Amino acid sequence: MIxxxxxxxxxxxxxxxxxxxxxxxxxxxxxxxxxxxVSDWLPGEEKIKMIVSFGWMAILIIDIVEIMSRMKKDxxxxxxxxxxxxxxxxxxxxxxxAGLLYRAIKAGLKEEVYIDPVLTLxxxxxxxxxxxxxxxxxxx
Amino acid sequence: MRTRxxxxxxxxxxxxxxxxxxxxxxxxxxxxxxxxxxSPSLNLAHEVAKVFGVKIEKLFIF
Numbered sequence: 001m002i003x004x005x006x007x008x009x010x011x012x013x014x015x016x017x018x019x020x021x022x023x024x025x026x027x028x029x030x031x032x033x034x035x036x037x038v039s040d041w042l043p044g045e046e047k048i049k050m051i052v053s054f055g056w057m058a059i060l061i062i063d064i065v066e067i068m069s070r071m072k073k074d075x076x077x078x079x080x081x082x083x084x085x086x087x088x089x090x091x092x093x094x095x096x097x098a099g100l101l102y103r104a105i106k107a108g109l110k111e112e113v114y115i116d117p118v119l120t121l122x123x124x125x126x127x128x129x130x131x132x133x134x135x136x137x138x139x140x
Numbered sequence: 141m142r143t144r145x146x147x148x149x150x151x152x153x154x155x156x157x158x159x160x161x162x163x164x165x166x167x168x169x170x171x172x173x174x175x176x177x178x179s180p181s182l183n184l185a186h187e188v189a190k191v192f193g194v195k196i197e198k199l200f201i202f
Binding site for chain 1: 169184
């Protein structure tokens with residue numbers, strides 16, 4: 001693509017966008033922003049200008065996402081990310097299980113059977129993914 | 141864990157950001173590393189030791 005990951009600062013976990021760390025990074029951002037800034041003053045049909053602006057913005061977004069995907073992550077923040085995601089997962093699991101139990105008990109009192117296929121699949125799928133992950137990480 | 145990272149960094153007249161850029165971490169990680177609040181991976185410890193040209197055991201005291 002156009003930009004290089006080494007032109008920018010390492011992204012903070014939870015942070016958005018890219019911050020230039022070198023002059024190439026600043027030049028890249030400046031040059032990429034020019035068409036978006038000057039398109040309004042250029043002559044031509046409004047519709048065409050809008051299409052060109054959106055097209056350029058799409059290129060810019062794809063390139064920035066690609067740069068971010070190539071950025072090396074800080075090892076301390078990688079651990080933080082794992083912990084934050086584990087905590088979020090435990091919270092979601094607790095809410096889902098409590099909700100399913102509540103609904104199952106409520107249905108049971110009315111002598112009905114309650115099974116939410118989507119949430120049940122999510123819980124079973126999660127257990128399978130966890131098992132597969134442990135299996136694949138066993139020898140690493 | 142105690143470290144001598146700050147001592148060696150001062151000797152080399154290097155900023156925390158410069159050291160962070162050289163070893164591929166964020167500046168905050170160097171801050172916590174110098175304060176002994178973060179135990180680095182073997183890979184990071186090796187990278188930092190390589191920057192200062194010393195052995196890992198001279199830099200990190202467990």
